Amino acid sequence: MDVSHILDPLNDAQREAVTLPKQSALILAGAGSGKTRVLTHRIAWLIKTQGISPFGLLAVTFTNKAAAEMRVRIESLLETPLTGMWVGTFHGISHRLLRMHYEKAKLPKNFQIMDADDQLRLVKRVSAGLGLDEKQWPARQAVWFINSQKDEGLRPKNIEDYDDLYLKTHLAIYGAYQEACERGGMVDFAELLLRAHELWLNNPEILNHYQDRFSALLVDEFQDTNTVQYAWLRVLAGDRDNLIVVGDDDQSIYGWRGARIENIQRFSEDFKNSQIIRLEQNYRSTGSILKAANHLIGNNAGRLGKELWTDEGDGDLINLYSSYNEIDEARYIAERIARWVADGNRHDESAILYRSNAQSRVLEEAMLRLQLPYRIYGGQRFFERAEIRNALGYIRLVSQRDADAAFERVVNVPPRGMGNRTLEEIREVARLEQVSLWIAAERLVADSSLTARKKNSISGFLSLVEDMDEATRGVDLETLVERVIEKSGLVPYYEKERGERGQARLENLGELVSAAGSFDPKQNLTFDPLGENIEDVSLLDEFLSHASLEAGDAQGGSNEDCVQLMTMHSAKGLEFPLVFLAGMEEGLFPHRMSLEEPGRLEEERRLCYVGLTRAMRYLYLTHAESRRLNGSDNYNRLSRFVTEIPEELIQEVRLQNTGARSSNFDINQTDGEFSLGQRVLHAKFGEGVVLNYEGQGNQARVQVNFSEGSKWLMVSFANLETIG
């Protein structure tokens, strides 16, 4: 069989990784070293030459996007649709397992997935039920506690409280919360993983089945696995020695949400037969950028060790711009991008990366001022928008009356005269009689002791949902969604909301209808073209699970040619020819919150490493001498990360024109010297004042403020005459 198209495009290390014999391995894949390529080619190679059916393969990723991309790339290698192979996220695959083995997992058949918002609401309710003061015991903190425990694989009974009030209280909340979840058949994200793990531990026959089925397990971004995820993988691998993990300890940046860099550091000990293959040749960045990144990360201890290299040459030096303040910093970046575009490049080949979202606003304003189209990553995603969640709440209730989270969410949206008092009564009945809110509401209506007013508002809601149910029997998914929205009263409710916001919400509701119309469960992981379908899960439930598990894109229109603004975290995995790292200051990056513990500082350094290695050709580091943040001025020192880069790799863009700092850097050039503030004469633009300059020799440019505005000019072509 001809597999040349699978092996030929690979370098030696990549080829070695792809053609490893069947055993466990750690592929240490540096930034831009062809990690995804190795994974996908490995899979194609296993299928084409090792006689392994796609059915016998499992590939796990962290994000839906990565899973989808992997599938597409394997399919294009195989030149055929990939059927039967499980490619998905830890959560998606766990969800599927739980659906298939719901009885053994001790879950109701129609269990629902709670997302972060549902979870917070439930924790609030549970804390209130325990009589805890929301001020003293913030629900967000309790959620964090619960999730971290679950990420570590810990149930309340496994946790020691050390007679400590903090622990005791949170344990009580965790316990009560878990009971509420069990009662309502609800599963949060962390629970999906923990539950699937327990499913295997408690049911050896099920575990054996999957161990027999999968002859190879492949994991992407292994450095981001948390304790449960690694335990999950180890249980599944058992003694089969068939676990291939790909990752980069130097790019582990999610410790704060449970990821354990130790997992990748200890992999070789846990899998004694495994080998390590390093992918160090980089196909993305210039030599200077790689040298800078290598040096920087060399300051971290306990690395597995890896040095990126390229055979493409050093390229330009890294530019460092010291600005007067954050506004000047943003202006400089914007002007630099404008020039980049004027030179014939695309906006979306440039990216501005920053440590924290708060930095984006000034940058955004600078983009607007220069009329540069931009796109800010992050923000609310489609299925997380309030209007979408409200609509889905109704839909959920139509399919499942006992869905308390949905009940709470929509019972008074749009407002229908259901006061907090009334709701509290419903909750009370539900609590006392151990029934769902829906049943409690029904009982309250039947109970004659209620005032007519309250009775009406409750029964109005109950019959509305019954109505929706009747009106949507036997109807397809799209029609169902459409009719439920129509009956819900959400449309007139949002029409009243002034501004474009209401309009946007209405559009989103419309989009939800079409999303339902084009929803194809065959593309969804929980179904399988080989007929491994999960019995009796309705298309509707499937759609709702999909909405929880895959929150969708943050914004549409992402295909337009825009400057890309995002945090360094969200930039992981991406690359851009022109990259700015803004706010290279102590306290901001590394962030002050991470300074105390050495481990967290190292994670900041890894984040910086990620940032640096996003750049393909041109890299600019910027910092501000003064930065207004949270309403007060900060005077931060230059980030230690900049000083950890060898000086000879950095070229300072020296200039100031914002006044407050007096500068008289001289610009040497053939016909004389300019200094900032120097008056000059240009043949076409007339008189002007030098504001700024960068570059050296015949690359030098000056920014001159002429009467018609400021312009950047190449010193060697502009023929400027000094005057005065």
Next chain:
DNA sequence: AGTCCCCCCATTTTT
């Protein structure tokens, strides 16, 4: 029930 105001807080994000 809805609006307004005040107070508090402020890193990073996926599922």
Next chain:
DNA sequence: TGGGGGGACT
């Protein structure tokens, strides 16, 4: 500086 949440007031 600004957003979100909670409480108070209408």
